[in-house]
Amino acid sequence: MEGEYTFCLGGMMIEDLWLFRETLLAAVLAGVGCSVIGVLIFCLRIPFVGVLISHAALAGAVLAHFLGWPELPVAMAVSLLSVFMVGPLADRTEIDLNLSLGILFSLMMGLSFLGMSLTPEPKTALLGLLWGNILLVTGKEVLAIAAATVVVLVMIGLGFKEFKAILYNRTIAAALGIWEPFFFYSLLVLCGIVVSVNLQILGGLMIYSLLVNPAAGAYQLSYSLKQMLLIAILLGVGASMAGFFCSYVWSLPTGASIVIFSSLEFALCVLFSPKRRKVFQGGVDG
Amino acid sequence: MKISLFSFDQVSVAHRGRVLLRNISLSLNRGESLGIVGPNGAGKSSLLLALMGFRKIVSGKAEFLSRDIRALKSREWSEVRKKVGYLPQQLQVDPLFPITAEEVVLLGRVGHAGFLHRLADEDRSIAEGWIQTFGLNDLRRRPFGQLSGGEQQKINLARLLAQRPEILLLDEPTAGLDLEWQRTLGELIERIARERTTGIIMVTHEVHQLPPSCQKVALLRQGKIFKAGNKDEVLTEGLLSQVYGCQINLSSHGGRVYLLPWRHDD
Numbered sequence: 001m002e003g004e005y006t007f008c009l010g011g012m013m014i015e016d017l018w019l020f021r022e023t024l025l026a027a028v029l030a031g032v033g034c035s036v037i038g039v040l041i042f043c044l045r046i047p048f049v050g051v052l053i054s055h056a057a058l059a060g061a062v063l064a065h066f067l068g069w070p071e072l073p074v075a076m077a078v079s080l081l082s083v084f085m086v087g088p089l090a091d092r093t094e095i096d097l098n099l100s101l102g103i104l105f106s107l108m109m110g111l112s113f114l115g116m117s118l119t120p121e122p123k124t125a126l127l128g129l130l131w132g133n134i135l136l137v138t139g140k141e142v143l144a145i146a147a148a149t150v151v152v153l154v155m156i157g158l159g160f161k162e163f164k165a166i167l168y169n170r171t172i173a174a175a176l177g178i179w180e181p182f183f184f185y186s187l188l189v190l191c192g193i194v195v196s197v198n199l200q201i202l203g204g205l206m207i208y209s210l211l212v213n214p215a216a217g218a219y220q221l222s223y224s225l226k227q228m229l230l231i232a233i234l235l236g237v238g239a240s241m242a243g244f245f246c247s248y249v250w251s252l253p254t255g256a257s258i259v260i261f262s263s264l265e266f267a268l269c270v271l272f273s274p275k276r277r278k279v280f281q282g283g284v285d286g
Numbered sequence: 287m288k289i290s291l292f293s294f295d296q297v298s299v300a301h302r303g304r305v306l307l308r309n310i311s312l313s314l315n316r317g318e319s320l321g322i323v324g325p326n327g328a329g330k331s332s333l334l335l336a337l338m339g340f341r342k343i344v345s346g347k348a349e350f351l352s353r354d355i356r357a358l359k360s361r362e363w364s365e366v367r368k369k370v371g372y373l374p375q376q377l378q379v380d381p382l383f384p385i386t387a388e389e390v391v392l393l394g395r396v397g398h399a400g401f402l403h404r405l406a407d408e409d410r411s412i413a414e415g416w417i418q419t420f421g422l423n424d425l426r427r428r429p430f431g432q433l434s435g436g437e438q439q440k441i442n443l444a445r446l447l448a449q450r451p452e453i454l455l456l457d458e459p460t461a462g463l464d465l466e467w468q469r470t471l472g473e474l475i476e477r478i479a480r481e482r483t484t485g486i487i488m489v490t491h492e493v494h495q496l497p498p499s500c501q502k503v504a505l506l507r508q509g510k511i512f513k514a515g516n517k518d519e520v521l522t523e524g525l526l527s528q529v530y531g532c533q534i535n536l537s538s539h540g541g542r543v544y545l546l547p548w549r550h551d552d
Contacts (some may be wrong), residue, residue: 043383094302161396161405168385168393169377175338176449177368177397179361223429225384275382 020248026137026145026201027240027258033149033194034207035214035236037155039229040187042215043167048101049086049191050211055108056082057196058189058204061129062115066244072144075199079192082108088187112204132203134244134254148197154192156229159183206255210236215264217269235265289316290349290487291453292337297346299329299336306332306341307509314502316452318481321496321517322489324506325530331375333506334455337487338372339363351452352427370395371446371454371484375463376439387433387441388426391417396449399457416444420474436467443474453485456479458493468495491519498541505529517543 017024041047060078064071086104090097116126156163162183165173174180198207214235218228243258293313299306307329314320322330329531335341337350339358348355351369352430358366379385394416417426420440425433430441439459446454459475460468476497479486488496496503496517504514507529513520521543526534535546 002374045380158402161399162401164385167397168379168383168390171340171374172372172393174340174364175367175370175372175374176393177366178362178468179364179401181360218383219384223382223384223386226482228384 016248020161020244022137022139022142023134023244023254024241026134026142027244028237029142029145029149030134030198030202030210031214031237031240032233033145033152033251034198034202034210035218035232036152036229037191037194038164038211038213038215038236039218039225039232040156041191042168042212042219043225043228044170044187046097046101046107047208047212047215048098049083050085050195050208052082052101052105052108052187053079053192053195054204055112055209057192058060058129058198059108059111059115060196061118061199062112062126062156064128066115066119071200076193076196078108079196080189083185083188083192089190129199129202130203130205131253131255132199132201132206134178134201136248137201141197144197145201146203148193150195155186156188159186163187167225195212202258203255207258209262210240211258213266215241217266220269220275223275235262235269239265290352291318293308293348294345297336297348298344298437299332299341299342300344301492305344305509307336309346309451310511311351312451312504312511312514314485314487316485318502319479319486319488319497319500321493321500321503322487322506323493323496323521324493324512325491328506329509330506331457332509334372334374334457334487334489335445337455362457364397368449369452371449371451371455373439373442373446373454373459375457376435379438379453381429381431383431386426387422387428387430387515388413388417389428390441391422391444391448392531394445399451413444413448413449416448420444430534434464436470437472439463439467440474443471448476451484453487456486456488457470458490459488460492472497492545494539494542494544496542 038050041049057075057079060075061071063078064074082104086100086115087096089095089104090100116123119126162178165176165178166183170180170184191252195207202210214232217235218231221231222228239262240258242261244254247254247257291314292309297310298308310333312320322333324330334342336343339355343356351366353366355366391413392405392410394414395405399405401407417423422441422444425437425441430438433441456475460471463471472495473491475486475488476499478484479499482492486500488500490496501517502515503517505512505520505525512529513525521536523534525538526545530547532547537544537546
């Protein structure tokens with residue numbers, strides 16, 4: 001084997017890299033899209049919306065499977081439906097948004113399992129939706145993920161100052177003359193799009209870690225929203241790449257490796273957070 | 287010529303089936319200040335929320351900045367709110383939240399700049415002007431959530447003035463602040479009131495916080511106007527004692543009225 005390959009990385013050959021180009025591309029794009037959306041929902045203090053949407057998308061995919069319809073559009077439709085249910089549910093009933101998220105989340109989970117048990121055929125494909133399979137990603141799926149990531153980046157770029165105001169405080173944002181419902185729901189819709197396109201590769205159970213961990217890590221490191229977004233992207237892409245390589249080299253499940261890496265990154269961010277130290281010191285005089 | 291900023295005629299306000307304010311008739315012209323006083327639960331904050339469109343007006347005639355606010359749609363509300371400087375009761379901001387003091391002041395220009403437009407140099411210089419006026423230079427790069435209550439409130443005030451509002455709605459702006467900050471903020475509000483370029487509606491328990499130049503006061507109790515009119519007619523020992531349900535003594539000093547909920551001979 002020696003000398004046969006010009007480049008070798010932890011047992012992975014350059015030709016294998018080419019073989020997995022779609023997987024790698026998907027991992028990078030998922031890392032970017034999920035981290036950006038993650039920062040926004042994290043700063044809005046509703047990270048759980050990621051769990052709701054991923055399970056709504058799961059319920060949609062199961063439904064599509066049951067009816068023999070294409071998975072992605074139905075998954076996206078159901079996740080968007082859940083988004084448009086949760087906002088008004090919280091507003092009408094005066095239940096805290098996070099509680100409403102929990103109520104809808106368990107409903108979606110229930111619907112998913114109901115659909116699974118009603119599906120007569122072998123359930124491998126459906127169970128795959130729970131943990132995803134990034135190694136089997138198709139060119140078409142990569143294209144969908146790329147499109148979603150571009151849409152997210154463009155929207156956030158265009159409405160950056162409005163989104164920033166909304167993250168700071170929704171009431172203040174509305175009071176400033178920003179059309180708050182439009183931006184708030186755009187954000188939730190973007191979240192729905194990103195989560196549903198990434199569902200097949202990351203799985204309903206694990207996508208939450210790629211949404212929230214990079215954001216939570218970046219939150220420890222910066223006081224600037226722009227920097228936070230950049231750091232989160234780096235952390236997200238880093239975790240998905242590292243997870244992919246480890247899973248390849250040691251034949252581990254990819255999704256699980258990605259989750260473990262992103263959790264590790266978060267732990268390191270907390271450990272080395274300058275904010276923690278500053279707050280501690282500032283606690284005495286301020 | 288008097289320019290009407292808002293006028294309520296027999297207005298009732300409700301939220302989730304509960305009536306918060308009943309038959310309110312009040313008005314304010316440019317350059318005037320109005321103090322809203324009353325015990326807890328009297329509906330003081332609800333009045334401001336109704337003006338902001340955050341509470342629903344269910345009956346009566348309500349004009350705000352020459353718009354019939356009962357007919358406004360969600361999108362039109364944004365246009366009205368751009369002209370209003372609203373300071374809600376102090377809000378908690380996470381100490382780690384990624385926003386600096388300077389960025390909070392700049393938020394005041396976001397609505398005016400509009401979607402798809404970057405903040406112009408003019409927006410930045412307006413915000414900068416208030417940062418200088420309020421002496422916030424040392425604080426500008428500090429994370430907003432880590433500042434003291436008084437510092438945050440000063441920045442909030444700079445933020446809403448950067449909005450160049452036609453009317454200021456201040457909800458207990460000095461609540462929870464220590465004496466020095468109460469004074470600093472009180473002086474700032476008096477200065478704005480004296481300039482008479484905007485209107486001010488200020489909600490407070492502590493009537494001495496009302497700027498001395500504020501001549502109109504409305505005394506609220508249980509969602510209704512108990513008495514509204516000139517400061518001297520409204521802030522009397524008899525009326526205040528009735529509204530608060532205990533003997534209240536008044537003391538005036540430097541144009542400000544102080545309430546003493548204790549008897550002199552105690």
